[in-house]
Amino acid sequence: MTISDNPPKDSFRLSQLLYDTRYRSMTIQVIAFILLMLSLSWLVSNTVQNLQALGKDFNFGFLSQPAGYDINQRIIDYDSQSSHGRAAIVGMLNTILVAFLGCAVATVIGVLVGVLRLSKNWVVSRLMAVYVEALRNVPLLLWIVVIFALMTEATPQPRDFREGGSASMLFGDTVAITNRGVFIPKPIWHDGSLILAAVFVLSLVGIWAFRRYARKRQEQTGDILPVLWISLGLFFVPTILFYFLLGRPVTLEYPELGGFNFQGGLQVRNSLIALWFALSIYTGAFIAEIVRAGILAVSKGQTEAAFALGLRPNRTMNLVILPQAMRVIIPPLISQYLNLTKNSSLAIAVGYMDVRATLGGITINQTGRELEGMLLLGLFYLTASLAISSVMNVYNNRMKLKER
Amino acid sequence: MKKTILLGALTVAGLAATSVSASTADDVRARGKLNCGVSTGLAGFAAPDANGVWQGFDVDMCRAVAAAVLGDATAVEFVPTTGQTRFTALASGEVDMLARNTTWTFSRDVDLKFEFAGTNYYDGQGFMVPKALGVTSAKDLDGATVCIQTGTTTELNLADFFRSNNISYEPVPIETNAEALQQYGAGACDAYTTDASGLAASRATFDNPGDHIVLPEIISKEPLAPLVRHGDNEWGDIVRWTLNAMITAEELGVTSANVAEMAAAPGDNPEINRLLGTEGELGAMLGLSSDWAVKVIAAGGNYGESFERNIGSSTPIGLARGLNALWTNGGLLYSPPFR
The missing domain is CATH 3.40.190.10 (Periplasmic binding protein-like II)
Known part of the structure; x- marks a missing residue:
């Protein structure tokens, strides 16, 4: 055997770009990149040209102009003299509010329904199947409109609550369900309420520390402490004690019928209720399927092993099955949370003033800044979605199987 | 072996922007x-x-x-x-x-x-209320819930009117006239506001037009x-x-x-x-x-x-x-x- 001392010269020919597998993928990528850049630049130049043809410029100055319109549900101070930018923020907060409430309730509904659908009780599991199929196969918009129509048509008007009227308030005259929303008592914070809040937060920290201690103790000695009762005690006793010690710093303002509407109290508007409830039950149906899939993904051997150790079905579910199922559940759950947040933009159907209705609706309409408004709107949803998914990914990383 | 070289021709599509249309x-x-x-x-x-x-x-x-x-x-x-x-x-x-x-x-x-x-x-913007409400002037509408079509000048006039008269109201924004009438009919709002001609047109479609009145105030110019x-x-x-x-x-x-x-x-x-x-x-x-x-x-x-x-x-x-x-x-x- 001889060793060639002059290896074949590596000559490069143009045709190799097409026929040589070493270079072909590179060629395709370069061409695709060029095409992508061309189409992007075409989009931009087309936009610029058309804006010019319409005689419009591109600036965000309108955000500091007075908005001129009112918003019924505002979490921060706002009136018609505030700027379009502030109106947009009011809308964003409303979007975040309904998304947060919706995600929370959808998760509760989803886990309950998902677990119950696997029940051995035939009636329960069939009922849950009907719920899931009915909810997720009918468009969300219909559910929103249906619930809103029910809330406006089937509930009494405020004037029916007058003397001799057909309706009356619930829970000792503290809650009124009307066709304009549900009026509930509103907490009024006086001096010293900050201390009360601090005590409450401290007792939450106490509960967390105690549970940690109890778990460690159980792992080391096997003693089981009465965690539930002590936690409940820590939750209620210090806060209630300080409530009276500080001289009742928090009082409730009750809604009262006055003029056209109930005055005082907190008004949970029908638009919020319809949107919140519809988003919850709709997304809840999807989450139920995810939960069911997660539970079924845990091998039956785990259940049998737990039973063999003498764990009751309840504890088997909580301690063995669900923690393992979570690893399957969380990634698709994130995408359901994102869906719910984006679906909340259907709010305008029931007149809920979310960011799509303020910035993406009235502001655009009054100022004629479609491009700027839509870009901002897209940016907001993008930011919100990325924020949700990054928070959930942190949780996912904590729950997922640690591979070492 | 004879080798043929095929060179693929890349045609870059002419990326002309949409032409400005004729008249x-x-x-x-x-x-x-x-x-x-x-x-x-x-x-x-x-x-x-x-x-x-x-x-x-x-x-x-x-x-x-x-x-x-x-x-x-x-x-x-x-x-x-x-x-x-x-x-x-x-x-x-x-x-x-x-x-x-x-x-x-x-x-x-x-x-x-x-x-x-x-x-x-x-035209000019007016208010329609049910007769049973007992309201005779738009200035009596303090605290009322008002249905309004969103994206219109009426939305801005409404805000101005209530602010300049120093009275409060609760706006219910609605997308179309039909939906607004449905809300008004269900009593979800006390008053409906739009151009007076629109109010008259809407009132005519009610079962009992006589049960509703258009308030005398015209709060804006709407040519x-x-x-x-x-x-x-x-x-x-x-x-x-x-x-x-x-x-x-x-x-x-x-x-x-x-x-x-x-x-x-x-x-x-x-x-x-x-x-x-x-x-x-x-x-x-x-x-x-x-x-x-x-x-x-x-x-x-x-x-x-x-x-x-x-x-x-x-x-x-x-x-x-x-x-x-x-x-x-x-x-x-x-x-x-x-x-």
């Missing part, structure tokens, strides 16, 4: 029909009748322009638009003109780049006008002078009944002759046929006929001419002369 009038002629933006349904102004044919005062404006340009009042594609979508539809070229009870304002005319073709209805895109002045002229032709025809006593006769046998009134094209070259100046105004009037009648047929005192809507009478009758309608 709107040419587009309409080439298409053979007029795309006209109307409301999603407001009885008397623009609503499909039992046969699905659009009828109404604004619809007549669309038909008149179609008659002038195409000679056929039925060659109209009606595009229903909401308060929110109307301007985008016009600016993007989806419709050639809007005849959709749209208020002529400074910022719409100047900043949104539209051209208003003259007021076809002088409703057809509009076109800024920049195509020839097209703007056509729409503007179509409206003026309808108004002038009423002033001169030309109606759909006698227009054919008057056009066939020119009389001795020179302005009628110029309007109907039997004298002068006014049609050619607009780029239309000389008998364009004859077609307009033959199709839908003059302004007064259209008004009486759709929204006048003999219809369920029952609007009086009021400000919309001719200047000769104490109203505001005043067309520049056809000369």
Whole structure:
């Protein structure tokens, strides 16, 4: 055997770009990149040209102009003299509010329904199947409109609550369900309420520390402490004690019928209720399927092993099955949370003033800044979605199987 | 082995930006029909009748322009638009003109780049409340829940009115007139506010119109006008002078009944002759046929006929001419002369 001392010269020919597998993928990528850049630049130049043809410029100055319109549900101070930018923020907060409430309730509904659908009780599991199929196969918009129509048509008007009227308030005259929303008592914070809040937060920290201690103790000695009762005690006793010690710093303002509407109290508007409830039950149906899939993904051997150790079905579910199922559940759950947040933009159907209705609706309409408004709107949803998914990914990383 | 080299030819597609279209009038002629933006349904102004044919005062404006340009009042594609979508539809070229009870304002005319073709209805914003509420003035509405169509000038007027009178209210924003009426009917709002003509039109569709009253306050000026895109002045002229032709025809006593006769046998009134094209070259100046105004009037009648047929005192809507009478009758309608 001889060793060639002059290896074949590596000559490069143009045709190799097409026929040589070493270079072909590179060629395709370069061409695709060029095409992508061309189409992007075409989009931009087309936009610029058309804006010019319409005689419009591109600036965000309108955000500091007075908005001129009112918003019924505002979490921060706002009136018609505030700027379009502030109106947009009011809308964003409303979007975040309904998304947060919706995600929370959808998760509760989803886990309950998902677990119950696997029940051995035939009636329960069939009922849950009907719920899931009915909810997720009918468009969300219909559910929103249906619930809103029910809330406006089937509930009494405020004037029916007058003397001799057909309706009356619930829970000792503290809650009124009307066709304009549900009026509930509103907490009024006086001096010293900050201390009360601090005590409450401290007792939450106490509960967390105690549970940690109890778990460690159980792992080391096997003693089981009465965690539930002590936690409940820590939750209620210090806060209630300080409530009276500080001289009742928090009082409730009750809604009262006055003029056209109930005055005082907190008004949970029908638009919020319809949107919140519809988003919850709709997304809840999807989450139920995810939960069911997660539970079924845990091998039956785990259940049998737990039973063999003498764990009751309840504890088997909580301690063995669900923690393992979570690893399957969380990634698709994130995408359901994102869906719910984006679906909340259907709010305008029931007149809920979310960011799509303020910035993406009235502001655009009054100022004629479609491009700027839509870009901002897209940016907001993008930011919100990325924020949700990054928070959930942190949780996912904590729950997922640690591979070492 | 013989090796053939195939060189793939890459054709970079010509990425020309969308060409700026020719004049709107040419587009309409080439298409053979007029795309006209109307409301999603407001009885008397623009609503499909039992046969699905659009009828109404604004619809007549669309038909008149179609008659002038195409000679056929039925060659109209009606595009229903909401308060929110109307301007985008016009600016993007989806419709050639809007005849959709749209208020002529400074910022719409100047900043949104539209051209208003003259007021076809002088309106003002009012409030409708159920009689049972016992309210007689808009200033009694402190704390009331008010339904309002979102994306309209009424939304801004409402905010101004309540702020300047230092009273509070709860706005319920709603997308279309029909949804607003549904909410109002269910009692989810105490009052409904929109242009007084819209209130009258909506009230007429109720089961018991007598149970509802329109409050006396008119809180704004709402000159409703057809509009076109800024920049195509020839097209703007056509729409503007179509409206003026309808108004002038009423002033001169030309109606759909006698227009054919008057056009066939020119009389001795020179302005009628110029309007109907039997004298002068006014049609050619607009780029239309000389008998364009004859077609307009033959199709839908003059302004007064259209008004009486759709929204006048003999219809369920029952609007009086009021400000919309001719200047000769104490109203505001005043067309520049056809000369």
